[in-house]
Amino acid sequence: MDQVNLYNPKCETIPRDELRQVQFERLQSTLNRVYRNVAFYKAAFDGHRVNLERITDLSAMRELPFTTKEDLQRSYPYDMFAVPLRDIVRIHTTSGTTGKGASPHDAALGGPKPIVVGYTQNDLRNWRECAARLLTAAGVTQHDVVQIALHYSLFAEGFGFHQGAERVGASVIPASLATGVAKQIVVMRDFKTTVLISTPSHALNIAVSLDEAQVSLERLSLRLGLFSGERWSDTLRRQLEERLRIDSIDTYGPTEVLGPGVAGECHLRHGLHINEDQFIVEVVDPKTLAPVAEGHEGELVVTTIMKEGFPLIRYRTGDITRLNPEPCPCGRTFLRMAPVCGRTDDLVLVRGVGFFPAQIEGILAECSGISPYFQIILDQEGGVDTIQIRVEIADDIQSLDKVKAIETLRLEAAKRIQAVLDIEAKVILLEPGSLRRLAGGAERVVDRRPG
Numbered sequence: 001m002d003q004v005n006l007y008n009p010k011c012e013t014i015p016r017d018e019l020r021q022v023q024f025e026r027l028q029s030t031l032n033r034v035y036r037n038v039a040f041y042k043a044a045f046d047g048h049r050v051n052l053e054r055i056t057d058l059s060a061m062r063e064l065p066f067t068t069k070e071d072l073q074r075s076y077p078y079d080m081f082a083v084p085l086r087d088i089v090r091i092h093t094t095s096g097t098t099g100k101g102a103s104p105h106d107a108a109l110g111g112p113k114p115i116v117v118g119y120t121q122n123d124l125r126n127w128r129e130c131a132a133r134l135l136t137a138a139g140v141t142q143h144d145v146v147q148i149a150l151h152y153s154l155f156a157e158g159f160g161f162h163q164g165a166e167r168v169g170a171s172v173i174p175a176s177l178a179t180g181v182a183k184q185i186v187v188m189r190d191f192k193t194t195v196l197i198s199t200p201s202h203a204l205n206i207a208v209s210l211d212e213a214q215v216s217l218e219r220l221s222l223r224l225g226l227f228s229g230e231r232w233s234d235t236l237r238r239q240l241e242e243r244l245r246i247d248s249i250d251t252y253g254p255t256e257v258l259g260p261g262v263a264g265e266c267h268l269r270h271g272l273h274i275n276e277d278q279f280i281v282e283v284v285d286p287k288t289l290a291p292v293a294e295g296h297e298g299e300l301v302v303t304t305i306m307k308e309g310f311p312l313i314r315y316r317t318g319d320i321t322r323l324n325p326e327p328c329p330c331g332r333t334f335l336r337m338a339p340v341c342g343r344t345d346d347l348v349l350v351r352g353v354g355f356f357p358a359q360i361e362g363i364l365a366e367c368s369g370i371s372p373y374f375q376i377i378l379d380q381e382g383g384v385d386t387i388q389i390r391v392e393i394a395d396d397i398q399s400l401d402k403v404k405a406i407e408t409l410r411l412e413a414a415k416r417i418q419a420v421l422d423i424e425a426k427v428i429l430l431e432p433g434s435l436r437r438l439a440g441g442a443e444r445v446v447d448r449r450p451g
């Protein structure tokens with residue numbers, strides 16, 4: 001057993017039967033607290049005739065009602081807090097994966113509301129611990145220079161990794177997302193950054209800009225990338241590893257659940273260990289809400305058992321994944337979840353056929369000559385759904401007859417999509433850079449269909 005990369009060995013290798021006992025005790029105390037202190041949970045438990053005294057083991061959790069993102073949005077701003085505001089020492093909001101770009105400003109205008117999350121001193125301490133475990137599992141040490149290119153704002157992402165990386169003892173550069181790509185690269189080169197923490201798409205922008213600026217990788221000290229905040233395909237992962245010459249680590253942590261630190265891959269990079277001493281996870285069928293068979297794909301449901309400020313009971317994350325109960329050779333006993341492969345709310349339905357945008361990304365990545373930037377446009381013609389896929393060609397199409405080469409590429413991409421997904425899509429190839437340069441990045445899916 002390799003215990004080199006354990007931040008808290010006793011906790012991370014706890015035997016599973018002991019873990020279940022710890023989980024159950026913490027669950028009971030959480031349930032009692034939310035029932036007493038949060039009107040929403042009191043009403044939900046009473047409405048479902050939940051008798052907390054009947055919850056005598058973990059399997060009885062199934063009697064508890066689910067909590068949804070809409071429930072949290074309706075509680076804006078503070079109704080889900082389980083402690084008085086004077087005990088809250090930090091407030092973050094979600095960026096709103098469904099309520100697109102939701103902000104307090106939108107809420108003031110009656111638009112979609114963000115979810116407001118409060119943290120007590122203990123919550124911040126546990127968060128730091130979770131993030132430190134994740135960074136240690138990834139191989140980050142006090143010898144690393146960690147550049148964090150994530151939001152440091154209302155959103156929790158940057159702060160979560162920042163606190164964890166300081167706890168591990170690394171030298172932390174809070175580059176934030178506000179620093180443009182060109183400056184990120186200068187910082188990365190001059191400060192000898194060894195670990196980049198960003199979204200996969202921002203890392204891709206950095207990689208592409210390195211090529212354009214002809215900065216050779218030899219002048220960088222980069223060895224590792226930790227990624228969060230977006231779903232990414234295996235193909236994009238391989239591309240980032242090749243283009244930046246790094247190992248890549250996938251991490252998971254929605255702000256409403258905690259922020260970065262809920263789960264992360266160990267150095268073996270075969271699934272993300274969930275910090276189960278702080279979270280109880282289930283996977284359910286998103287339609288029937290019944291538990292899926294062990295190892296099957298479904299929606300991740302999380303119950304927090306350590307959080308004081310903003311506890312969640314059976315929270316439907318909307319993220320599609322599956323759990324792997326096999327023991328991991330790294331020695332951690334915590335379950336692993338597969339990288340999130342989609343969301344219950346981004347399943348695109350076209351003429352009755354459902355697919356995830358990540359599947360399109362995977363197919364396009366197999367076509368050489370196409371860049372990773374694409375957009376899906378849904379529309380209707382004569383009452384029939386149409387799907388258009390706009391994708392940038394790569395910079396390096398070298399052909400005597402470029403027009404013909406592009407047409408061949410276009411037809412090939414459409415044919416592959418038809419073959420794999422059984423969808424007739426119109427593929428439109430764009431000049432390199434045209435989607436990437438849209439301010440803030442282009443929206444992945446644009447649905448123009450009426451209704």
Ligand SMILES: [Zn+2]
Pocket residue numbers: 266267268273328329330331332
């Ligand atoms: Zn492991």
